[in-house]
Every structure is written in C-alpha cells, then in structure tokens.
Amino acid sequence: MIVELRLENFLFMKEALLEFSPGLNVITGETGAGKSILLEAVKLVLGKKGKSGLVMPGETTAKIQAVFEISPQLGAWDFLDKSGYLNEEDPNSLTISRTFKMEGSEKVFVNGIMTSAAFLKDLGKFLMEIHGQNDHQTLLFAETQRRLLDRTGGELHLKHLSELKILYEDRKKLSSEFEELRKRICAGAEKIRELQEIIRELQDLALESPDEETNLKEEAKRLVYFEQIIGSLQTAIQALSGEDDNPGAVSLVYRAKDALKHAVNNDLKLNSPFDKLDSIFIELQDIQNQLCKMASECQYDPDRNSIIQARLAEISRCSRKFRTDAVGLIDLKKTVQREVDELTAPDATMKNLQTKLDEVESKYFYSIKQVSTERKKLSVKLAKSVSDEMSRLGFPSEGFSLDLKNCEPGQYGAEFIEFVVSVNPGGQGGPLKKIASGGELSRVALAIKKVLAQSDELPTLLFDEIDSGIGGTTAQAVAKSLKSLSEKKQVILVTHLHQIAKEGQKHFTVDKTVNDGTTKIQIHEVQGKGREAEIARMLGTSDSAGLAYARSILKEKS
Numbered sequence: 001m002i003v004e005l006r007l008e009n010f011l012f013m014k015e016a017l018l019e020f021s022p023g024l025n026v027i028t029g030e031t032g033a034g035k036s037i038l039l040e041a042v043k044l045v046l047g048k049k050g051k052s053g054l055v056m057p058g059e060t061t062a063k064i065q066a067v068f069e070i071s072p073q074l075g076a077w078d079f080l081d082k083s084g085y086l087n088e089e090d091p092n093s094l095t096i097s098r099t100f101k102m103e104g105s106e107k108v109f110v111n112g113i114m115t116s117a118a119f120l121k122d123l124g125k126f127l128m129e130i131h132g133q134n135d136h137q138t139l140l141f142a143e144t145q146r147r148l149l150d151r152t153g154g155e156l157h158l159k160h161l162s163e164l165k166i167l168y169e170d171r172k173k174l175s176s177e178f179e180e181l182r183k184r185i186c187a188g189a190e191k192i193r194e195l196q197e198i199i200r201e202l203q204d205l206a207l208e209s210p211d212e213e214t215n216l217k218e219e220a221k222r223l224v225y226f227e228q229i230i231g232s233l234q235t236a237i238q239a240l241s242g243e244d245d246n247p248g249a250v251s252l253v254y255r256a257k258d259a260l261k262h263a264v265n266n267d268l269k270l271n272s273p274f275d276k277l278d279s280i281f282i283e284l285q286d287i288q289n290q291l292c293k294m295a296s297e298c299q300y301d302p303d304r305n306s307i308i309q310a311r312l313a314e315i316s317r318c319s320r321k322f323r324t325d326a327v328g329l330i331d332l333k334k335t336v337q338r339e340v341d342e343l344t345a346p347d348a349t350m351k352n353l354q355t356k357l358d359e360v361e362s363k364y365f366y367s368i369k370q371v372s373t374e375r376k377k378l379s380v381k382l383a384k385s386v387s388d389e390m391s392r393l394g395f396p397s398e399g400f401s402l403d404l405k406n407c408e409p410g411q412y413g414a415e416f417i418e419f420v421v422s423v424n425p426g427g428q429g430g431p432l433k434k435i436a437s438g439g440e441l442s443r444v445a446l447a448i449k450k451v452l453a454q455s456d457e458l459p460t461l462l463f464d465e466i467d468s469g470i471g472g473t474t475a476q477a478v479a480k481s482l483k484s485l486s487e488k489k490q491v492i493l494v495t496h497l498h499q500i501a502k503e504g505q506k507h508f509t510v511d512k513t514v515n516d517g518t519t520k521i522q523i524h525e526v527q528g529k530g531r532e533a534e535i536a537r538m539l540g541t542s543d544s545a546g547l548a549y550a551r552s553i554l555k556e557k558s
Contacts, residue, residue, distance in 0.1 A: 001459045001490035002128065003067045005045070009059040011037050012521045018508055019525070024486035026504030027494045027523075028534060033510045034521035035494050039130070039464055042066075045096050046128060047121025052104035057518075065097040068127060074457055076126035080111075083119070087111045094127075096120065128460040131449055139419065139445055140433040146417040148448060149375060149402065152382050152455045157374050161412070164371055167364040168411040174357045181350060184343065195340045198322075202333040205318055210327040213315050216308050223305045233295045240288040250288055253281045364409075371413045372404075379404060379417075382451065389447035393477045396425045400444070403431075419444075442470055446478060450485050460490040467497050475499040498538040502554050509534050 007016040012034060029035050044050060045066045055062040069092060070076045076094065080086040087093050098117075100106045108115050110123065139145065150161060184191065209215075222229065242248030247255070257277040264270045319325055322332055342349055379402040386400040399422045407416040422429035423440050432444065446466060453461055467478055479500040485491055486505070495501055509530075510523045526534050535550035536542045 001069055002492075003069050005038075005041065005067075006063075006065045007037075007041055008063040009056040010041060010062045010064060011054060012056060012512075012519045013037055013523065014056060014520060016523045018523065019506075020490065020492065021505040022490050023505040024483060024503055025490070025492045025506045025508070026501045027492070027508045027510065028496070028501050028538060029510030029523075030512070030537075031496075033512045034523075035510045037521060038510070038523060039132075039462075039494065042128070042462060043130065044098055045120070046124030046130070047117050047119075049117055050098065050100060050104075050106045052102075054100045055102045060102050062100045063097065065095065068094040068096070070094050070459075074126065074459060076123065079123060079126055085110045085113055085115070085123075096123075126458070128462060129453075129458050130462045130464065131445075131466055132464045139441065139448070142416060142418065145402075145419050145432075146412060148452065149378055149382060149417055151452055153374055153378050154455075157371075157378070160367065160371055160374065164364070164367040164413065165411045167360060167367050171357070171360045171364050174353065174360055178350075178353045178357055181353060185350070192340060192343050195336050195343070198336050199333065199340065201318065202329060202336075205314060205329070207315060207318075207326060207329055210330055213312065213326040216312055220305060220308045220312070223308070230295065233291055237288065237291050237295060240284060240291070250281070250284045253277060253284055257281055368409050368414045372415055375404060375413070375415060375417070385451040385454075386444075386447050389450050389481065390421075390444065392481055393443045393447060394474050395443070395447075396422050399423065399429070400447070401429065442466055443474065443478065446481060450481060453485060453489050458489070460492065461485070462492040462494075464494045465496065467493075467495055467500060471497070479503050496538065498535050498550075498553070501538060502535060507531050507534065 001022055002020050004020065005016075005018045007013050009015075018038075027035055027038060040048075041064050044054075044064055068076070070080075071092060072078075077086070077091070080094065087095070095109075095111055097109045098106060098120075106117075108117055108120060110119065139148075150157060153161075238248070240248045240250050242251050257274065260270055260274045260277065264274050315326060315329075318329055322329065324332060383401045387395075387398050390399045391397045401420045403418045403420050405416045405418070407414060419432040420429050421432050421435050421440075421444060423435055429435065432441070449461070449466075463482075467475065470478060475497045476499045479497070479502075482491060482493060482500060483503045493500060493504070501507060507526050508523055509526050510521060512519065512521045514520075532547050532550045532554065533542065535554060536546040539546055539550060541549065
C-alpha cells in the first residue's frame with residue numbers, strides 16, 4: 001500500500017505531505033480546488049509519461065516522491081527483486097521519486113536507482129489501480145465486459161487465454177501461407193514457364209563467380225595499356241640486367257659486394273655494409289626474375305579485348321534486365337530455382353502445410369472449448385458476487401447476470417459476452433448499455449470493481465469521484481460498500497459526498513487561493529473541528545447548526 005506522498009513545487013502546489021492509512025482515505029474540496037493535481041501526481045508515480053509545465057511558476061524544479069509498503073506475497077516484491085531494484089536495507093519499503101525541470105527534462109528513481117518512466121509503468125501495475133469518474137462508461141463496451149470476466153479467472157485462466165491467442169496467430173499465419181501456396185499453384189503453370197525462362201537465360205550467361213566481372217574489367221584495362229606495360233617491363237629488366245658493355249644494377253651491386261668481401265676480414269666495421277649489399281643483391285635478382293617471367297607471359301591477343309567486351313556487355317545486359325548486379329544474378333538463379341522446385345513439387349509442400357495447419361487447428365479449437373467452459377463457470381460466480389454487491393446498493397437481489405452468446409471464433413474465444421442488469425424489483429432485465437442510467441451505472445461499476453478488487457492481490461485502489469450522480473440512501477449504501485472494501489484493500493477516494501467522506505479513516509482537504517493573479521493550492525489532513533467544518537461545508541451549512549450536524553454524523557460512522 002502507499003504510505004506517503006510528498007509534493008514539492010508541483011503545478012500550483014508549493015509543498016504537501018500526505019500520510020495515508022491502510023483503510024479508507026478520503027479527499028474532498030470545492031469543485032475546481034485542485035484535486036486533479038493529486039490524481040496527476042499519482043499517475044506520474046505509476047509511470048504516466050511526463051510533460052513540460054509541471055513545475056510551479058517561479059520555480060526551477062518540481063519533485064514527487066511516494067513511499068509504499070510491500071511484502072513478499074505481492075507481485076511488486078517479485079518484480080523488483082527480478083529487476084534488481086529491491087531495497088536491500090529494507091525490502092518491505094519502496095520509494096519512487098520523479099523530479100522535473102522547467103524545460104521538460106526529468107529524472108526517475110526507484111529505491112535510489114535511476115530508471116525510466118516505462119519501468120514505472122510496468123511496476124505500477126502491481127501497486128495501484130485508478131478508477132476515474134468516467135471509467136464506468138467503458139463498462140458499456142463488449143470488449144471491457146469480456147476483459148472483466150476473464151480477470152476473475154486467476155492465473156490458470158489467463159494462461160489459457162494467452163495460449164489461445166498464440167494458437168490463433170499461428171493458425172492465421174499457416175492459413176495465410178496455405179492459401180497463398182494454393183493461389184500460386186493455381187497460377188503455377190504460367191509462373192513456372194516464366195521462371196524457367198529466367199533460369200535458362202541465367203544458365204546461358206554461365207556466371208559462376210561474383211568476381212568475374214571485376215576480373216574482366218581489370219584484364220581489359222591491361223589490354224588497353226599493353227604496349228605501355230610491356231615497354232615499362234623491358235626498360236626495367238634492361239636497367240637491372242644491363243646490355244653489352246653497360247652493366248645493369250644487379251651486376252653493379254654484385255661488383256660492389258665482391259669488392260667489400262676481401263676487405264671485411266681486415267676491417268670488421270665493413271660487415272654491416274657488406275651484409276646490406278648482399279641482401280640488396282638477392283632482392284634485385286628476385287625482382288629481375290619476376291619481371292622476366294611477367295614479360296615472357298605478357299602476350300598480346302588482338303581478339304581477346306573483343307571477347308572481354310562482349311562478355312561484359314552480356315553481364316551488364318542481364319544486370320539491367322533483372323535490376324541487380326553480378327552477385328545478385330547468382331543469388332537470383334538460386335532463388336528462382338527454389339521457387340520452381342516448390343511449384344513443380346506442390347503436393348509435398350501442400351501436404352506438409354496441411355499437416356501443420358491441422359495440428360494447430362486441433363489445438364486451437366480445444367483451447368476455444370477450454371476457455372468457453374471456464375467462462376461459463378466464471379460467469380455464474382461473477383453474477384452471484386456482483387448481484388450480492390448490487391443488492392447492498394439498492395438493486396434487486398438477482399440484478400446482475402452475464403449472457404454468453406456464440407460468435408465466430410477469434411483470438412479471444414468464441415463467445416460474445418454481455419452484462420445484463422435488472423435495476424427494479426420485478427422489472428425485466430436487459431443489456432447494461434440499454435437499461436442503466438448514469439447513477440445506476442455508477443453503482444453497477446462500483447459493485448463490479450469491488451468484486452474484482454477481491455479477486456486479485458492489488459493492494460490499493462484509487463477512486464476519482466466515481467460516486468457522481470448519486471445521493472441520499474444510495475449514497476449511504478455506496479459509503480458502506482466502500483467502507484467494507486477498505487477492510488480488505490487500501491482505498492483512496494476523491495469525493496463530493498459527505499456520506500462517504502465521514503467514513504474515511506483519514507480525511508484530506510484541498511484548498512485553492514488566488515492572490516494578485518497567483519494561484520496556490522494546499523492539501524492537508526483534517527481532524528477534529530477541522531473535519532467537522534469540512535463536512536459542514538459539504539452539507540452546505542457552515543453555521544453552528546451545520547457544525548453540530550456534521551459533528552453528529554461523524555459520531556454515527558458505520
């Protein structure tokens with residue numbers, strides 16, 4: 001549960017500290033006083049995406065900090081432990097803080113470790129659930145009604161729903177592949193002819209190496225500069241070998257080495273120059289041999305250039321036709337051959353796909369049946385529990401049921417789920433979206449949420465004026481229902497009803513003041529006479545008689 005919430009320079013609130021109790025915590029104030037600021041702060045603690053404009057005018061930084069009490073039995077503990085964010089000094093305590101800068105930047109910390117709002121959003125699912133004053137409108141949607149029923153099924157039912165969705169996707173994918181293959185086979189004859197023509201053209205090209213085009217271009221370049229290349233080779237060889245009475249570099253280096261050879265024994269300093277000359281001589285000889293070999297192999301073929309250009313032109317033509325390069329042509333040949341193999345041997349492929357599809361469909365329809373059976377049982381249980389709660393709120397004793405109608409199987413099962421209510425004794429029930437008025441819908445929503453709250457381990461529920469549209473004895477019944485719920489869950493409630501406010505174990509009020517164009521909002525706990533005054537304000541009679549009446553109803557708390 002949440003233990004405390006601290007706000008600093010947040011929106012129009014300079015500073016606030018709320019210390020919550022385990023049971024029912026009520027928050028009251030005039031319309032427009034700023035209760036929504038508190039709700040916004042809680043949403044940010046639970047991972048809502050931050051935005052600019054959260055810092056109080058005139059300040060540079062705003063901060064929200066919440067402290068929660070957790071236990072090993074709750075999902076938050078396990079989530080923090082697996083994520084590495086568990087408080088090592090006090091594992092039962094969780095501290096979340098967010099700081100916001102005027103320009104819009106922010107920092108998020110969980111137990112002192114920097115993290116992200118996305119992590120908070122995942123963590124928040126284990127800490128608290130917020131029900132806004134308009135949330136009950138979503139009860140009219142078939143999707144919401146299905147989801148609420150499934151929520152009562154526990155981990156095993158949720159696991160079966162997850163398996164059903166996976167099987168649905170697998171079945172859809174295989175069905176699509178099967179249909180696509182069937183269509184390809186129907187148009188297969190013409191397609192095969194087209195593909196075989198591509199293969200024939202690529203086979204005629206006989207392009208085996210992805211480097212052939214590059215090598216041919218290099219060879220063509222050499223042929224263009226053949227005379228220059230051969231002339232350069234001959235000049236280099238002549239310079240190394242020499243001719244007639246003109247010795248070459250090899251001969252001259254040998255002569256220098258030989259001259260030093262006789263002097264080395266008499267002067268050891270000549271060892272180093274001698275060794276270098278010997279190395280140079282050997283290297284020059286090797287270069288001379290390489291150049292001579294290259295010159296002997298360098299023969300000009302006047303027809304070779306034409307052959308190369310014709311080959312390059314053919315490769316270029318195919319590349320343009322199939323919009324790829326030489327490497328792509330080789331890959332294209334393999335790809336087209338595989339497609340031809342598939343189209344010319346459809347029976348094996350179809351049979352393999354059909355077998356897989358049959359297996360998945362068998363599992364899928366078994367899962368459909370399994371989920372349907374579970375939902376029928378869950379619907380009876382939920383109808384009884386919600387009817388009991390509704391009867392405490394002024395509805396008939398059997399005012400709620402679920403109508404499960406067969407529909408086309410899909411990812412969520414094979415039934416359309418609709419909530420049916422009876423709002424008057426002896427009256428005929430009907431779909432919730434057609435029968436309930438605004439106030440009645442609020443009470444039905446409260447009954448459903450109370451039942452759902454008891455079916456999961458979520459420790460805290462925050463209700464934002466879900467009691468709007470009701471009053472009198474109905475308001476008193478709602479107050480008792482919330483009081484009962486707070487005995488099992490921590491409940492935080494923003495309300496305008498004194499019947500509910502008086503039941504709070506802790507009572508906070510929100511006040512707004514505007515001075516010289518500056519808005520300031522304060523929130524603080526009220527006790528004793530301060531609480532009497534707030535209840536009197538909610539009653540609309542703040543005189544001595546109103547205070548006395550407020551004092552009396554506070555003493556008559558249910």
